[in-house]
Amino acid sequence: MVLDSSVMSVSISRLVEDFDTDVATIQLAITLYALVMAALMLTGGKIGDFVGRLKIFRIGLVIYAVGSLTTALSPTVGVLIAGWSFVEGAGAALVLPALAALVADSTEGPSRARAYGIIGGFAGAGIAIGPLLGGWVTSEFTWRWVFAGEVVFVILVIALSGWITDAGKPQPFRLDVVGAILSAGGLSLVVVGVLQSGTWGWFQPKASPIEPFGFALTPFVIGAGLAVLWAFFSWERRRKARGRLPLLDVSNLSRPVLRSGLSSLTAQNLILLGIFFAVPVYLQVTQGMDAFQTGLQLLPTSIMMLLAAAIGARLVSRFGSRLIVRAGLLTIALACGLIAWTIEPELASVPFAIGMALVGLGTGLLASQLGNVVLSSVPAEARSEAGGLQYTAQNLGSSLGTALIGSFMIASLSSAVLGLAAEDPDIDEAVRQQTTTVVSAGIQFVPPAQAEAALLEAGFPPEQVDDLVDAYSEAQLTGITAGMLTCAGIALLALPVTRRLPGRPERSSPEAATAAR
Numbered sequence: 001m002v003l004d005s006s007v008m009s010v011s012i013s014r015l016v017e018d019f020d021t022d023v024a025t026i027q028l029a030i031t032l033y034a035l036v037m038a039a040l041m042l043t044g045g046k047i048g049d050f051v052g053r054l055k056i057f058r059i060g061l062v063i064y065a066v067g068s069l070t071t072a073l074s075p076t077v078g079v080l081i082a083g084w085s086f087v088e089g090a091g092a093a094l095v096l097p098a099l100a101a102l103v104a105d106s107t108e109g110p111s112r113a114r115a116y117g118i119i120g121g122f123a124g125a126g127i128a129i130g131p132l133l134g135g136w137v138t139s140e141f142t143w144r145w146v147f148a149g150e151v152v153f154v155i156l157v158i159a160l161s162g163w164i165t166d167a168g169k170p171q172p173f174r175l176d177v178v179g180a181i182l183s184a185g186g187l188s189l190v191v192v193g194v195l196q197s198g199t200w201g202w203f204q205p206k207a208s209p210i211e212p213f214g215f216a217l218t219p220f221v222i223g224a225g226l227a228v229l230w231a232f233f234s235w236e237r238r239r240k241a242r243g244r245l246p247l248l249d250v251s252n253l254s255r256p257v258l259r260s261g262l263s264s265l266t267a268q269n270l271i272l273l274g275i276f277f278a279v280p281v282y283l284q285v286t287q288g289m290d291a292f293q294t295g296l297q298l299l300p301t302s303i304m305m306l307l308a309a310a311i312g313a314r315l316v317s318r319f320g321s322r323l324i325v326r327a328g329l330l331t332i333a334l335a336c337g338l339i340a341w342t343i344e345p346e347l348a349s350v351p352f353a354i355g356m357a358l359v360g361l362g363t364g365l366l367a368s369q370l371g372n373v374v375l376s377s378v379p380a381e382a383r384s385e386a387g388g389l390q391y392t393a394q395n396l397g398s399s400l401g402t403a404l405i406g407s408f409m410i411a412s413l414s415s416a417v418l419g420l421a422a423e424d425p426d427i428d429e430a431v432r433q434q435t436t437t438v439v440s441a442g443i444q445f446v447p448p449a450q451a452e453a454a455l456l457e458a459g460f461p462p463e464q465v466d467d468l469v470d471a472y473s474e475a476q477l478t479g480i481t482a483g484m485l486t487c488a489g490i491a492l493l494a495l496p497v498t499r500r501l502p503g504r505p506e507r508s509s510p511e512a513a514t515a516a517r
Contacts, residue, residue, distance in 0.1 A: 001064075001092050003146070004084070005030065005398070006130025006276065006302075010294040011143045013284040018142075019077040022444050023281065027406045028195065029081050034273070034398035035191045036089030037096070039184035041395065042247055045097030045388025046175060053098040053105075054166035058158055060094025065154040067091055072147035084147075093391075100387030102164060104375045114313050116372035131302060135295025143291070176239060179247035182232035187396060189225030193218050195403035202411075206440055249385060252378055258386070260500035261373040262393040264325055267494035268366045269397030271332055271487045274405030275359055278483035279339070281409070285445045286476050287347055300357035308364025313372075320504035321369040328365030329491045329498070335359040336488035343481045345473070362491075373501060405483045412482035414439050416475035426467050431460065435468065448473050 008015070008030050015026050048056040067090075070083025107115045137145050200208040201216035208216040236246040253259060276298075283289045283297055312324055335358030342348040342355060371390060378386045421427050421435050438458060446454070451472050455465045 001088075001096070003130040003134065003150070004088065005033070005273070006298075007134030007138070007143060007146050008033075008084075010131045010135045010280055010291045010298065011138045012280050014138050014143060014291055015077075015080075019080070021077050022446070023285070024199075024406075024410075024444055025077055027277065027402055029077070029085050030273075030277070031191065031195050031399045031402045031406075032081060032085035033089050034269075034395040034402065035188060036086055037092050038191075038392050038395035038399055039187045040090055040093035041097060041392040042183055042385070042388040043175070043180040044093035044095075045101070045385055046247055047094065048098040048101065049385075050175065052166060053101050054161065054164055056094050057098040057102065057164070058161055060091045060098065061154050061158055061161075062091070064088050064091030064095060065151045068147045068150040068154070072144045072151070096391040097387035100371070100375060100390055101383040102166065104383045104387070105380070106165060110317065112372055112376065116313070116368075116375070118310075118313070119371060131295035131298040132292075133295075135290070135292035138291035140292070174245045176236075176245065176247035179232060179236055179239065182228055182235060183247065186225050186227075186229035186232055187392075189228060190222055191225075191396070191399045191403055193221035193225060194400055194407060196221070197403075197407040197411075199410075248389075249382065252382055252385065252389075255377050256500035257377040257502065258374060258389075260497055261370050261377060262389055263497040264366065264494065264501065265370050265374070265390060265393040266397040266400075267329070267490060267497070268363060268370065269394045270401040270404065271336075271397075271490050271494075272359075272363050273398040273401030274483065274487045274490075275336065275339075277402050277405055278409060278480050278487070279356070281445050282343060282477075282480045283347075285447055286345075286473070286480070288447065297352070298356060300353050301360035301363075304357045304360030305364040305367065306360075308361045309368045312365045312368025316369060316372075318504070320502055321373050322498055322501040322503045324365050324369050325498050325501055326495060328362040329494055331358050331362030331365070333488045333491040335362060336484045336491065340481045340484035340488070343477050343484065345477065369501075405486055408486050409445070409479040409483040410443065413445065413475050413479035414443050416478040417443065417472055420471035420475055421468065424467055424471060427464055427471075428461075431464050431468070434458075434460065445476060445479070 008026070012023060012026050016022060019025075044056070044060070051059070064087075067083045067087030070087055071080055074080040074083055103115050103119065104112060134143065134146050137143065197216075197218045200206060200218045202218050203215055205211045205214070205216040208218070210217055212220055232248075233250055236248050236250045239246045240249065240251075279298065280294050283294045284291075289297070308328075312328075315324055335355045338351060338355035338358065342352045374390045375383055375386055417439055418436060421432050427435075448469050452465055452469045455468055456462060460468065
């Protein structure tokens, strides 16, 4: 499931070419994949309690395989979105909470921390393999083979799933349908609002389909999503007060460690998916790299994430989760700043590689801690629910990361193009006004040659197209830099939410041990 996202990230250019679409559509597919998982994760965890965690683990894998096969065979981008974003996303929403609960049920104390460190390591391995393997397969053959291979892999996992012991006992089936609809609807509205902000505008309307009170539709959609989520929490409290089984026991969110862990997970994936959207756009659109070359550039991130996740699980007994997570966030902020500094017309290979390695180091440290923190903060009977919350937070962060960073990049690109065109004395006033009209209608990240062809087709004077393309190319670098600096800022803003994470374990002194005896 990690492999999927990384393959899509390095295959953006090929997907755009194969389906004759644009970067924004592939951004939509990536966002929807994470959004579907986030929206259905709580429901998936609760269904696992009703049906049995191991059984729903297998059922979810079958659904996931159907989605992978549909994606591999997709003739249009619409079928790709249906198979990957929706069917695979729904399968993952059943698998992941069950996975978290099965691991938690079979381990305790330090062994659980090591188990989640191993899971973080395997996630790192997926990220390590994904860009390189996916990039190679995409460049030499087609990205479709990756998804066809997942079907074979799922069959293997199901065949070996008899090794897994399910300690949980199925509960009577009493699904909170209203709660499921409210949670999915609220999350969807928030993410769609953020996703469309680059097109609609945040407040000042751009290509907004309607303009309530003269404003863009974006804040109204996001506000509606927040209102639906408020209704969801109210419904869950009322349902529990009446003695009925809620989709989410809201009282668990009163646990400070759980809230801090979930907030940190959201920030982790928001930053990581934002980086994994911005960097491939830089490498493929402005540097002209193919999927395999992009995978090679992302390899330092993948390797360091794998190593840091494995090492971080062993450091928790000495330093505590809070210090390790904070070190990870500071490392990510430093990395994003370094990468932003390297965003130039020519790739600065060594500083860029160092920055990507630091991204892997920081995210690996976070991944080694947060899963165990969340699952260990609740009693055994709430582990499926906590697993659902864990992956809801992660995938909400993922969908927001792609949507939010993408919208900031587009907004910065638009502003920079208009600013550079206004400053260029070689561009006529009439051409500037024509440029403003085109940019206001929507602008995307495309290679300079494609931008030149589009400008000529739109009727721009041929003698001024070169100046406009130069301005557009420079504006692309500005937009990508803004995306990376936004990721750095989010990492720093996330530091305060870590204050309730477990600190360094206290070591008993000899005097305390004697007193205890």
